[in-house]
Amino acid sequence: MELTTILFYLFAIVTISAAAVMVFSKNIVHSAFALMFTLIGVAALYVLLYADFIAATQLLVYVGGILILILFGVMLTTQGRTFSFKTSTVNLTPASILSVAAALLLIYAFVQTDWKITDSGVRDETVHELGMMLMGEYVLPFIAVGVLLLIAIIGAILMSTRLSANNDGEV
Amino acid sequence: MNSLFLTNILNLPLLVHLALPLTIILVYALVAIWGERKVAGFIQDRLGPMRVGGWHGWAQSIADLLKLIQKEDIVPTNASRFLFKFAPFMMFAASYAAFAVIPFSSGYIGSNINIGVFYLLAVTSVLTLSIIMAAWASNNKWSLLGGMRSAAQMVSYEVPTIATVLTVIVVAGSLNLMTVTEMQSGNDILGFLPNWFIFQNPFLIVAFVIFFISILAESHRVPFDLPESESELVAGYQTEYSGMRWAMFMLAEYADMLLLSLLGAVLFFGGWNSPFGDFMGGPVWGFFWFMLKGLLLVFVMMWIRWTLPRYRVDQLMHICWSVLIPLSFINLVLVALWELIF
Numbered sequence: 001m002e003l004t005t006i007l008f009y010l011f012a013i014v015t016i017s018a019a020a021v022m023v024f025s026k027n028i029v030h031s032a033f034a035l036m037f038t039l040i041g042v043a044a045l046y047v048l049l050y051a052d053f054i055a056a057t058q059l060l061v062y063v064g065g066i067l068i069l070i071l072f073g074v075m076l077t078t079q080g081r082t083f084s085f086k087t088s089t090v091n092l093t094p095a096s097i098l099s100v101a102a103a104l105l106l107i108y109a110f111v112q113t114d115w116k117i118t119d120s121g122v123r124d125e126t127v128h129e130l131g132m133m134l135m136g137e138y139v140l141p142f143i144a145v146g147v148l149l150l151i152a153i154i155g156a157i158l159m160s161t162r163l164s165a166n167n168d169g170e171v
Numbered sequence: 172m173n174s175l176f177l178t179n180i181l182n183l184p185l186l187v188h189l190a191l192p193l194t195i196i197l198v199y200a201l202v203a204i205w206g207e208r209k210v211a212g213f214i215q216d217r218l219g220p221m222r223v224g225g226w227h228g229w230a231q232s233i234a235d236l237l238k239l240i241q242k243e244d245i246v247p248t249n250a251s252r253f254l255f256k257f258a259p260f261m262m263f264a265a266s267y268a269a270f271a272v273i274p275f276s277s278g279y280i281g282s283n284i285n286i287g288v289f290y291l292l293a294v295t296s297v298l299t300l301s302i303i304m305a306a307w308a309s310n311n312k313w314s315l316l317g318g319m320r321s322a323a324q325m326v327s328y329e330v331p332t333i334a335t336v337l338t339v340i341v342v343a344g345s346l347n348l349m350t351v352t353e354m355q356s357g358n359d360i361l362g363f364l365p366n367w368f369i370f371q372n373p374f375l376i377v378a379f380v381i382f383f384i385s386i387l388a389e390s391h392r393v394p395f396d397l398p399e400s401e402s403e404l405v406a407g408y409q410t411e412y413s414g415m416r417w418a419m420f421m422l423a424e425y426a427d428m429l430l431l432s433l434l435g436a437v438l439f440f441g442g443w444n445s446p447f448g449d450f451m452g453g454p455v456w457g458f459f460w461f462m463l464k465g466l467l468l469v470f471v472m473m474w475i476r477w478t479l480p481r482y483r484v485d486q487l488m489h490i491c492w493s494v495l496i497p498l499s500f501i502n503l504v505l506v507a508l509w510e511l512i513f
Contacts, residue, residue, distance in 0.1 A: 027251075030254075033254060036297075036300055040297075052285070052290070053289070056289050056290045059293035059294060059296060060289075060292060063293075063297055064293065064296025064299065064329070068296075068299055069326075071300075071303050071307075071322070072319070126285070127285050127286055127289075128285075
């Protein structure tokens with residue numbers, strides 16, 4: 001086996017086992033930290049697919065941003081009782097039927113698809129091409145996504161300030 | 172394990188290549204901790220450690236390290252055991268991984284990848300998570316408060332850091348730190364000044380000031396050391412740690428300081444380029460100049476630590492969101508305009 005193949009299996013095991021811990025853990029903070037291992041594993045798999053820019057973005061946005069916000073939210077909302085904060089399992093039968101069905105569908109799709117296998121070949125620079133495409137061919141969707149994010153940020157600020165203004169009025 | 176895998180792993184040049192920054196960090200940490208105590212002593216008009224080793228107490232850090240190795244490894248009863256034990260190692264791994272893209276000299280860079288500085292910023296964001304992990308797993312209110320402060324601080328100050336790094340990238344046109352350094356070779360500005368980015372463009376001086384304030388906050392140095400402010404939070408997220416696990420935290424913090432200082436040296440002060448053009452050039456002198464620039468920035472951080480008082484949490488957030496972020500964005504636009512015109 002080559003080193004890259006061994007690394008692929010290593011990171012695949014990390015990703016899948018961390019995902020299992022995330023789903024089955026009863027402690028919500030443990031789940032969040034397991035999610036971190038899943039996201040890092042997926043980033044490593046992106047690197048093995050020669051998508052280094054996507055991998056770094058995955059780390060920066062999901063691990064460095066969203067996951068910290070999740071943990072922050074969990075710790076703020078549980079008000080110091082984080083250790084006794086537990087989740088419970090509900091709707092076990094319908095959930096397992098649905099997830100087995102989804103898994104079967106995915107496996108069926110994986111087996112049926114005619115995957116195009118290209119030679120891994122020499123590693124090319126992806127950042128330059130990506131930048132050219134974002135600023136050239138896909139500039140309109142890129143700007144649209146930017147405007148959408150701006151609207152979301154303004155909405156979040158508006159909602160949070162209105163809430164605190166109401167609280168001030170009541171008190 | 173088959174033989175090909177073993178030959179891949181047990182490749183001696185590869186091992187040396189991988190472990191070179193580690194050696195540098197370990198030696199640097201011993202010297203820097205001793206240096207910090209000496210700097211503190213001199214600024215406060217006292218001598219600092221003087222006894223161990225003879226000359227000015229140079230062996231003090233080694234004695235401290237030996238003491239820390241012998242200490243009992245205590246895990247609090249109600250702590251989350253796995254996360255508590257894992258957090259210090261993850262913190263050091265995150266800061267060490269970032270050293271892969273730092274060009275130590277013209278002959279050595281861990282990994283010459285095209286996304287260089289972007290990878291560095293992405294990997295160091297794992298540092299924040301490991302601090303939260305340590306803080307939460309300790310099951311201690313001071314630890315948790317310190318961890319929360321650290322998360323808020325690092326997420327906020329990441330924005331001006333990335334914005335100022337981006338201004339340099341706009342000028343350089345490459346994310347690869349080796350290419351960024353090579354672009355700063357030569358002495359052409361005003362006939363004698365080196366072609367470092369700090370001299371190339373007046374707005375990059377502003378960018379450096381913002382960058383330096385932000386890396387002070389990102390590496391939890393005074394005046395932004397709220398996550399571990401000893402007068403109110405005991406030791407912040409490190410409160411429950413002892414022995415080697417605590418030493419790993421200290422190592423990671425000092426490594427992070429060096430990493431961000433070296434990044435500053437690459438982006439603004441020409442990395443491994445000699446200030447005298449070709450005089451004292453070459454890979455070995457390059458390493459000397461690069462470490463000198465990095466250690467100078469580390470020294471300025473220590474100097475600031477023993478000079479300024481600590482900010483309050485609200486002042487910290489105000490500095491970031493109302494001053495540094497707008498300034499760094501305006502500065503980014505001005506730098507881009509300057510590059511367009513000249």
